[in-house]
Amino acid sequence: MTTRPLPRTPNLPLRRARQSMRLSQAQFAEAIRAAGNAIGAPNHCTKRLVQKWETGEHAACRPDYLRVLQAVTGLSARELGFRVLPDEAGLAALAAPGSVAATVADGSANHLAATRVGAMFAMSGLTEYSANGSIESSMDRLRYALDHPSTVDARTAELVEASTSRLFDLQHHSPSRLLAPTVDRHIGTVTSLLTAARHESVRRRLMLSAGRSALLAGWLAFDRADTASAHRYWDTAIGAAEGTVDAQLLAASLTCLSYSAARRGDPATAWQLSHTAAQHALADRRAAAWATSRAALHAAALGEFDAARAAMDRAQELGADLPSPRPGDGGSPWTRFFGRARLLSSTAHVAALTGDKYAAEYAVQAVDALGPARVKGRAVVLAECALVAAVTGELERCLDHGAAAAALTREMDVSLAADLLYAVVPLVLPYSDTRAIRELLPHLTRLIRPIDREDIDRKDVTAPEEGEG
Numbered sequence: 471m472t473t474r475p476l477p478r479t480p481n482l483p484l485r486r487a488r489q490s491m492r493l494s495q496a497q498f499a500e501a502i503r504a505a506g507n508a509i510g511a512p513n514h515c516t517k518r519l520v521q522k523w524e525t526g527e528h529a530a531c532r533p534d535y536l537r538v539l540q541a542v543t544g545l546s547a548r549e550l551g552f553r554v555l556p557d558e559a560g561l562a563a564l565a566a567p568g569s570v571a572a573t574v575a576d577g578s579a580n581h582l583a584a585t586r587v588g589a590m591f592a593m594s595g596l597t598e599y600s601a602n603g604s605i606e607s608s609m610d611r612l613r614y615a616l617d618h619p620s621t622v623d624a625r626t627a628e629l630v631e632a633s634t635s636r637l638f639d640l641q642h643h644s645p646s647r648l649l650a651p652t653v654d655r656h657i658g659t660v661t662s663l664l665t666a667a668r669h670e671s672v673r674r675r676l677m678l679s680a681g682r683s684a685l686l687a688g689w690l691a692f693d694r695a696d697t698a699s700a701h702r703y704w705d706t707a708i709g710a711a712e713g714t715v716d717a718q719l720l721a722a723s724l725t726c727l728s729y730s731a732a733r734r735g736d737p738a739t740a741w742q743l744s745h746t747a748a749q750h751a752l753a754d755r756r757a758a759a760w761a762t763s764r765a766a767l768h769a770a771a772l773g774e775f776d777a778a779r780a781a782m783d784r785a786q787e788l789g790a791d792l793p794s795p796r797p798g799d800g801g802s803p804w805t806r807f808f809g810r811a812r813l814l815s816s817t818a819h820v821a822a823l824t825g826d827k828y829a830a831e832y833a834v835q836a837v838d839a840l841g842p843a844r845v846k847g848r849a850v851v852l853a854e855c856a857l858v859a860a861v862t863g864e865l866e867r868c869l870d871h872g873a874a875a876a877a878l879t880r881e882m883d884v885s886l887a888a889d890l891l892y893a894v895v896p897l898v899l900p901y902s903d904t905r906a907i908r909e910l911l912p913h914l915t916r917l918i919r920p921i922d923r924e925d926i927d928r929k930d931v932t933a934p935e936e937g938e939g
Contacts, residue, residue: 478526483551485524487543491651495520498542501648505640506538513538529553542652622667627675630660634679638686638803642845645883646693653690657683674714681710681719685804689726693885697730721751722804725761732768733889741768745781756801759789760808763816770823782820789813794841807847811839815854822861830867833858837871846887849878853890860897865906868898876913888917 488498495517502515511534522528530553664676688703704723711720724747731740748761766781795806818832833855840848852875859868879887891914901907
């Protein structure tokens with residue numbers, strides 16, 4: 471007797487979810503791998519596996535993959551078109567109840583809770599127990615709040631705040647092009663909740679979360695060289711900061727704008743923005759140290775060496791004894807990348823520009839202070855130290871730091887590191903006959919330079935038709 475194989479039912483919900491993110495199957499697989507690394511669930515997703523899911527060859531999904539799929543799409547297992555396996559429901563029972571603060575601070579709770587919630591709310595690692603003892607996902611609560619405006623309360627605002635903070639953490643691990651759709655959906659959710667909120671205190675908290683989300687979205691756009699979109703997002707963030715009278719969000723927005731001014735070759739505006747940001751950020755020492763170190767760098771670029779040294783001394787004073795940043799530490803989520811290594815690499819950069827003989831020593835200390843995590847901040851520190859080595863003529867160190875930074879920059883699309891590495895090229899070209907620089911240059915030439923999309927559009931408009939000249 472022969473048995474007829476069960477007919478396959480294409481998984482149209484999953485396909486629609488992927489297409490709504492404007493990702494190919496290969497890009498979707500890449501997003502799943504990146505999100506897995508970010509939330510502590512590394513995987514080996516491939517285009518072929520995505521095809522098997524979408525064609526219905528795999529009608530169910532393993533719990534480890536499902537957790538990451540929910541993180542990428544923001545949808546539940548059923549909304550993704552999968553049969554729910556018993557294992558998935560069992561994982562939720564392992565999570566222990568606790569307060570929001572305890573859950574956010576506990577990495578293991580984050581790991582377990584993420585099996586049940588989606589995208590930006592999965593990233594917050596939040597779950598809660600209802601009166602009958604069953605676990606209700608924060609995503610379900612927020613969806614209910616959207617449908618029932620009277621339930622948009624302080625607890626809703628708290629969930630949104632934690633979700634927004636978690637997205638900032640995810641940014642350190644994920645290429646901007648993959649994270650941007652999730653952040654855009656998060657902004658849409660927060661905006662809807664803000665429209666539905668009735669209590670003024672809740673509206674203020676949601677407006678602040680919307681501004682913070684716009685700050686992140688602007689940085690992701692800037693990282694993709696979409697400066698026009700970045701400025702629109704940052705203008706929104708500034709509006710939210712002014713509306714909520716939040717000096718820290720205003721300071722962060724001004725500091726981000728200083729990066730844009732520096733990229734377009736306007737150090738005077740960059741200095742003014744970062745200097746003003748440092749004044750607004752005084753209540754947060756880490757944020758103030760970040761903005762002040764940027765002001766020092768821009769002052770050095772302007773040839774104002776005394777002002778640069780004074781600002782760098784101030785940045786070191788502000789950041790010298792700061793503990794390593796971590797989620798749940800009470801600091802601004804957008805400053806968690808700024809630790810001792812980043813402060814030291816900025817110090818080395820300013821020292822190199824001002825002719826300080828200790829520049830190379832600061833760079834060595836910066837590399838020694840790096841942790842093992844393969845995050846975007848590591849690429850920036852290594853790239854900045856490679857630039858310092860190029861200025862000081864230490865070609866072997868330039869090779870070591872530059873090659874490592876270039877590899878990580880290509881892997882994670884770190885545009886800041888790419889900017890720094892491109893600045894290395896003209897400095898080392900006179901030494902292209904040496905072994906170190908011959909080995910380094912191929913690493914640098916394979917980088918994709920962050921060219922503004924407006925420039926690309928202008929080139930497309932003025933480019934001759936095929937066959938013309």
